[in-house]
Amino acid sequence: MSPAASPGAPLSIGVLLPDVLGTYSDAGNATILAQRARWRGIPAEIISVTAAVAPPTTCDIYLLGGGEDTAQIFATEWLGRHPGLLTAVQTSSMLLAVCAGLQILGEAMSDRSGRVSAGLGLLDLTTTPGTRRSVGEVVTTSTLPGIGTLTGFENHMGLTTLGTGTVPLGYVTSGVGNGSADRSGRAGDGALTDRIIGTYMHGPVLARNPALADHLLERATGGHLEPLELPDQAALRRQYIDA
Numbered sequence: 001m002s003p004a005a006s007p008g009a010p011l012s013i014g015v016l017l018p019d020v021l022g023t024y025s026d027a028g029n030a031t032i033l034a035q036r037a038r039w040r041g042i043p044a045e046i047i048s049v050t051a052a053v054a055p056p057t058t059c060d061i062y063l064l065g066g067g068e069d070t071a072q073i074f075a076t077e078w079l080g081r082h083p084g085l086l087t088a089v090q091t092s093s094m095l096l097a098v099c100a101g102l103q104i105l106g107e108a109m110s111d112r113s114g115r116v117s118a119g120l121g122l123l124d125l126t127t128t129p130g131t132r133r134s135v136g137e138v139v140t141t142s143t144l145p146g147i148g149t150l151t152g153f154e155n156h157m158g159l160t161t162l163g164t165g166t167v168p169l170g171y172v173t174s175g176v177g178n179g180s181a182d183r184s185g186r187a188g189d190g191a192l193t194d195r196i197i198g199t200y201m202h203g204p205v206l207a208r209n210p211a212l213a214d215h216l217l218e219r220a221t222g223g224h225l226e227p228l229e230l231p232d233q234a235a236l237r238r239q240y241i242d243a
């Protein structure tokens with residue numbers, strides 16, 4: 001678990017600002033992480049960190065979701081008031097950031113009215129408005145070894161340009177993603193560092209891409225996780241949905 005967490009503590013998953021950045025069920029990423037940990041015998045807890053509370057700085061994994069332009073400005077200011085949290089996601093925790101969550105981690109972002117806002121500066125990227133909204137399925141090949149294809153649903157106006165040293169989470173085979181090529185000349189989606197995974201993929205992205213969920217869990221627990229023997233999906237459907 002995170003070096004900052006107390007020994008024997010459950011894997012802690014902090015959902016940051018679900019009341020502000022909570023579109024498209026992005027908070028469901030926490031459910032996926034917790035359940036995949038529990039299925040392996042790893043106790044896990046989900047901590048909902050609304051704007052009204054002081055955020056804990058010892059979670060193993062933090063999650064940031066998507067939202068509207070005004071919501072993301074609020075979120076940027078709120079996060080900027082909690083430097084301990086920003087230090088944690090750079091030094092001891094993992095962070096998954098989706099869409100607006102990705103944009104606010106960059107250097108700057110502008111909206112259609114031309115207003116430019118400073119980002120949190122955790123990632124070397126900038127976001128500017130495109131000429132039309134990118135809506136639909138996005139498919140990439142991940143830059144993370146062994147992860148393969150990633151899929152998600154995107155809905156954003158902003159297009160993101162990565163700094164020359166910034167690696168995308170994946171290269172786009174269908175859809176838009178960042179909407180710009182990186183230094184290799186290929187169109188990417190999101191951004192990737194040791195501790196931060198950013199993407200334009202909603203879904204929730206971890207429900208649609210369990211290998212990415214397990215990658216986050218492995219990074220957070222520091223250990224290799226065996227593949228899961230999952231319950232038969234057709235049997236579950238018969239039991240819970242078709243009944």
Ligand code: GLN
Nearest residue numbers: 066067099100156157158
């Ligand atoms: N407001 C941002 C945009 O439209 C982010 C949207 C989102 O998070 N889905 O670019």
